[in-house]
Amino acid sequence: MTTYPPARQDFTRAAPVRLWEDGFALDPYRYYDDLRAQGPVGWAELAPGVPAYVVTDRRAALELLHDTETFSHDPRPWESTVADDSPVLGMMRWRPNSLFADGAAHARYRTTLIDTFDLVEPHDLRARVHRAVHLLVSRIGPKGEADLVGEFARPLMALVFNSLFGLPDSQSERLNQALGKMMEGGAQAAAGEAEFGGYVLELIAAKAERRGDDLPSRLLDHPAGLTPEEVTWQVFLTLGAGHEPTANLVSNALSRILGNPVYYSTLTSGARPVMDAVVEVLHHETPLANYGVHYARRPTTFHGTWIRAVVPVVVSYGALAYVAEQEVVEGRHPKDASHLSWSAGPHACPVKQHTLLIATEAIERLTQWLPDLAPVLPRERLAWRPGPFHRSLTALPVRFSLRSPDQPGDPS
Template sequence: MCAAYPAPSADAFSLAAPVRLWEDGFAADPAGYYERLKAQGPIGWAELAPGVPAYIVVDRRAALELLHDPDTWSHDPRPWEVTVAEDSPVLGMMRWRPNTLFADGQEHLRYRRTLVDAFALIEPHDLRERVHQAADTLVSRFSPDGRADLLGDYARPLMARVFNSLFGLPDSESDRLHNSIGEMMEGGERAAIGEQEYGRYVVELVARKTAKRGNDLTSWLLNHPLELTAEEVTWQVFLTLAAGHEPTANLVTNALSRILGNPAYYTTLTSGSRPVMDAVVEVLRYETPMSNYGIHYTSKPVSFHGVWVREAVPVVVSYGALAYFAEQDQRHAGGHHPHDASHLSWSAGPHACPVKHHTLLIATEAIERLTQWLPDLDLVTPRGQLTWRPGPFHRALTALPVRFSPRALNR
């Protein structure tokens, strides 16, 4: 049964109603929602879904303090879970599972160690080749047409192919993977269906590898000396496969939309005078694909940056708000620092992303390979008119239609 949460007291927040991050308007105009949150102070009051309140951290200093204080803040959502309805559309992204994201202390370190060790076995040249193979196959399908949707025809199926190969499944399973993850992350009416289908997908994968190991991440997790149970491996894969697939696809398309929306910028990249990494880092700084996550809880009421935070209520780091305000500050300063790694898209502290270098390699290689094959890409829809998928957690395009000179690939 869903608990009734009273609105915060007037001394904590100036707004009477929470900012509704589940509305379609948030996808269309996140800046307006972030401004409303910022008007409340470093910590805003919002809803992630109807009747699901949360504190939203929109201040960089507060975010860093939170992320580096595991003694005060926990990642275990179970006390919160009992307060929300079982059919809540955000449970797929927030419910407890025995993996590194939802663990604290030594348990978290144990899970994290297995991930770090497994991904360390992936050689960069091998990962690069996997991306190239997937990119070449996908581009060859639409290159003769002169038109494509770089989200549906390229970025999402490319991530499904790459991550399926890394975890030990064939390309034939790719559509099932990216469809189920996409529905789960949107947090809408089909979120529960997406979560169930994705869960079945992972359970079947782990069962297959339990019966017969291979040269893949799933098998390496099963074989790890720390001896995770099959259930623990299942939930480690559930986390890392989803975290690798959907956000990386959105990172690629968000970067491509910014690149193609600025012809002068695009020319510097295709000519080789500026590396693609600049564009990827720029997106991480200013339009991060995971808008609101880094979810924490406190076991007892605590005063935090002028707000009395109640126990068992999500405290969410708004990476999107931090990125938005960073871009505003940069514009006012009149500078451009693409190599500045001070963004928080990878989070920070004990739960910072353990495999960011793999993600960066996949994203940059996906963009470079595409633009090598198709150097005259042009947006069909101006960037300011592109539409974005709803959901409180991500910044994700619905489509990225482009045109280019038709050509057949010589592979």
Template sequence: MTTFPADHKDFFRTAPVRLWEDGFAVDPGSYYGALRAQGPIGWAELAPGVPAYLITDRRAALDVLQDDETFSHDPRAWERTVPEDSPVLGMMRWRPNALFADGAAHVRYRATLIDVFDLVEPHDLRERVHRAVRLLVGRIGPKGEADLVGDFAEPLMALVLNDLFGLPQSQGDRLNWCVGKMIDGGAEAGEGEAEYAQYVLDLIAAKTERRGDDLPSRLLDHPAGLTPEEVTWQVFLTLGAGYGPTANLLSNTLSRILGNPDYYSTLTSGARPVMDAVVEVLHHETPLSNYGIYYVRRPVAFHGVWLREAVPVVVSYGALGLFAEREIVSGRHPNDASHLSWGAGAHSCPVKQHTLLIVTEAIERLTQWLPDLDPVLPRERLAWRPGPFNRSLTALPVRFSPRAADPSGDPS
């Protein structure tokens, strides 16, 4: 029998901080503050009846992210403890892909993803983004007003990713709905998960029958010999992770830029790079705020807390960013290397550069086409989507001088 250490906390009799409440989206800082008050690890609830250890301290987070002997990504023991209709299962359920694998299986899956994404040349990806921006500005430009979430960030990611994954552009709304519902972790999460799985299954079935110049076809033909089922789940992971979080990073960054007129003027003049704003968002409003999910392989004493098996251990990138922001206020300025939004260790994001290129190019092109974007609402009145995992705006309404797209394809 495992003995509980007398000098370590066991939270099982403590009321958890409920991240599924509507109030969490409105004021995450107060929730993270309550968790941080418990120490480097707090006791939270991701959904009703689904508790988790939440890591709010950078040192403890790195110890989780870099210790593959103690911590695993495999959630199957936890899955047996939650009801099948739990709203967070869509984001946390085990699947045979790089996110939920350990050891040799993880190395194999990750290597195939790196190989096929490395074939996407930066100049080609940049051109895909430019085409998408041109199309979307052509739609919204004459109107003089737009929602930069629903009219720009989300459709842009659907255009770019459907292009890369060999899907018709008409499927963009379907992708947006099912991935959004799954990430939100609300009442429609199960329906969103099922619809998204069918979306990917239809895609892989089509590519199995007839290859194309796209990422799923390259995965099917990779020398590692992934089965169609394994390819299905790598695409399930990468298409979903590429769509929702990147669209949120794009809209969160636009919000941060437009909410500060001085900042916006330096960006549009070229005096300050867009990447500065992206890095700020990754520190303080990272789109996947609570999705570094691990499980201990055996009960263990860790940073003053007794961690039990089959209970999620969640690295809270949102909480880490909150306390990093306090460091900035006190005079310390972390750079891109100091935040952990890309993860760390063996499971760090393998397509970081692709994501950054999409977001920075999209913002630069949009602000060249529409240089006088003016937010309709002050930043403190913007609404955020509920859910324990993401930090995502519901809308970002703006006004601007109406303009038609230049047929040459260049801003004038």
């Protein structure tokens, strides 16, 4: 039985659980156990010298995500307490977009995103995914082996999102590199943030000069009247949030599928839908493990813990998923069949259906093209990228039968 600390526990003098360590990527579940041993809210570091409260209890997470009176998404008071070269600033720095806004400003930004993405028809998005998969399989098929992270999941997202945002395929690797550095929150995080920021600034400058049939152009022309700066930061958010977590969702799902041959055979035979595998990852190995960052508007007690203002309060979707998986392993049904990978409350993901379509179509199309994918390594030997925010494979090496780009029997 878990022993919780006394009411109004103040952790600020205790040793934090260090989510920035290499060991966290290797075995996050040990760290989640340490956090949960402190109670519904644990004490951690996101980077050296950057403390945070981490919510590991589902009921507490839901309360936090819905409580806009006590908690804010605006990080500017916190930013003034953090060194300019902090590796987590790229993911947590204030920008005028829906993620870091509250109230009317948040509603205005969120509405523009929903309206803009609603114009992306499912059949069009599906066609973009199929085109990207075809291109990538044409590259790897003749080799008979591939890394499904570096040669499929990540470049696939760059291809799909660049096409939606009006950029050519040739820019895909630049996008991959910049976002990878920023998400890991390490020594190269600032460089990644700068590179990605430059990428987006160039894009918006081009669309402001000449519109196209793409998401930035629709944001620039939205009736809400966003300024070019506001559009820049909306795109910074959506392009980053679309690419990285979706790539991780695809690679995490593929690793779980390929690690279970019986499961894989039911998918390739059509007996089980790919959506099952994707939802399983969202339940048990969510790609954005620790985020949903809030800040108390004033010092407060929250689920027995004294929360100081301007210290980040992070929702650990990874810890919540871990608890649910443990219940399944132990033969018990989770207390709640739903998951919180899309967050909840006013800041819940506004485009989850688009994300699910991209992920499921990518996996389904890949396994149609290459139906005999076989992992090179057992799942327990796979390496994971460092960083406090994500659950992301470094590589997923596989082998398969050689396939030429012009081979008959292509999926239609």
